Amino acid sequence: MVRGRVALAAVGIGLGFCANPAVAQNLSTAGGLAEACIFRDEGDRNFCHGLLFGVVQTAAIYRDMRRRGGERVLPPQALVVCPPSRVDLDDLREGYVRWARSHNVARMTLGQAAFNALADMYPCRGRDDSIFDRRDSPFGGFGGDSFIPRVGDSR
Amino acid sequence: MKTHSIAFLASLAFGPALALPALAQQAGDVTTARDLAELCSARDAADRNLCNGVLYGALITTRAYNAVETNNGDRLIAAGDRIICAPNGGISLGEMREEYLRWYDTEPQARQMNATNAVFTFIADHWRCDNARTAERANDPFDRRVYLNENDGGGDPTDIFSDIFRALER
Numbered sequence: 490m491v492r493g494r495v496a497l498a499a500v501g502i503g504l505g506f507c508a509n510p511a512v513a514q515n516l517s518t519a520g521g522l523a524e525a526c527i528f529r530d531e532g533d534r535n536f537c538h539g540l541l542f543g544v545v546q547t548a549a550i551y552r553d554m555r556r557r558g559g560e561r562v563l564p565p566q567a568l569v570v571c572p573p574s575r576v577d578l579d580d581l582r583e584g585y586v587r588w589a590r591s592h593n594v595a596r597m598t599l600g601q602a603a604f605n606a607l608a609d610m611y612p613c614r615g616r617d618d619s620i621f622d623r624r625d626s627p628f629g630g631f632g633g634d635s636f637i638p639r640v641g642d643s644r
Numbered sequence: 645m646k647t648h649s650i651a652f653l654a655s656l657a658f659g660p661a662l663a664l665p666a667l668a669q670q671a672g673d674v675t676t677a678r679d680l681a682e683l684c685s686a687r688d689a690a691d692r693n694l695c696n697g698v699l700y701g702a703l704i705t706t707r708a709y710n711a712v713e714t715n716n717g718d719r720l721i722a723a724g725d726r727i728i729c730a731p732n733g734g735i736s737l738g739e740m741r742e743e744y745l746r747w748y749d750t751e752p753q754a755r756q757m758n759a760t761n762a763v764f765t766f767i768a769d770h771w772r773c774d775n776a777r778t779a780e781r782a783n784d785p786f787d788r789r790v791y792l793n794e795n796d797g798g799g800d801p802t803d804i805f806s807d808i809f810r811a812l813e814r
């Protein structure tokens with residue numbers, strides 16, 4: 490069993506994303522992603538949908554991941570994102586936008602925000618939030634953006 | 645730029661099935677690794693952007709789980725247990741997309757995978773951790789190819805994204 494506080498260290502991902510010129514937004518930020526999620530341009534919205542779904546599906550893989558002997562790789566209290574049996578794309582997108590608007594996301598990277606938002610939207614049963622200190626020390630100790638996709642060739 | 649209809653369809657026990665927009669002139673939903681490859685190589689930028697998002701969302705999630713640490717300094721996923729270790733250097737979404745396409749073309753089992761499993765396996769193959777455990781036991785902590793295939797379509801209650809059809813035409 491995992492004891493003590495767990496700090497979700499920084500995902501540390503910034504995304505320099507050459508978005509639709511009509512928007513010209515920087516999708517490396519949480520706010521930029523929220524804008525993409527509500528923008529009418531299909532390309533931006535597709536990126537929003539894809540990213541959020543990519544997070545959800547991968548979180549589900551971690552949730553269910555077992556060793557060959559059947560033991561779970563991650564104990565239940567350590568799971569962060571547990572999507573329900575049904576997830577609606579629009580709900581996913583709107584949920585993220587609501588979350589971004591109600592949190593101070595100015596200093597969050599896109600990855601930090603997406604992961605935290607989905608952790609709040611789809612908390613795992615039995616998750617010990619006291620060990621996931623995402624609020625007090627959301628991304629401490631990870632050294633900042635260390636994985637930065639290059640700008641300009643995303644589309 | 646065309647509009648899409650996105651449907652999420654259940655297809656496996658292990659994780660969520662992924663259904664992506666139907667490609668131009670094709671009625672079917674994108675649920676397989678092949679479908680995703682077609683999306684990633686689509687001429688339409690909006691299609692490719694969905695591919696970008698899926699791959700990137702999956703990648704950042706693996707990094708998030710790698711980064712979780714306890715207050716005593718231990719990582720929740722021990723270094724030896726990590727499956728995916730993305731580099732610190734930069735990467736482009738376009739390159740990642742191209743790498744997925746290369747992986748799809750060269751991975752013998754890719755054509756039997758659904759999109760969800762393919763994305764995870766691609767990332768795990770492409771950014772395999774260089775640690776003792778993975779070196780010793782190639783695909784530990786679990787053999788993802790065997791595991792994913794064995795659990796594909798088994799009707800497990802963890803099946804998610806089932807029966808969701810959501811038109812996104814705007």
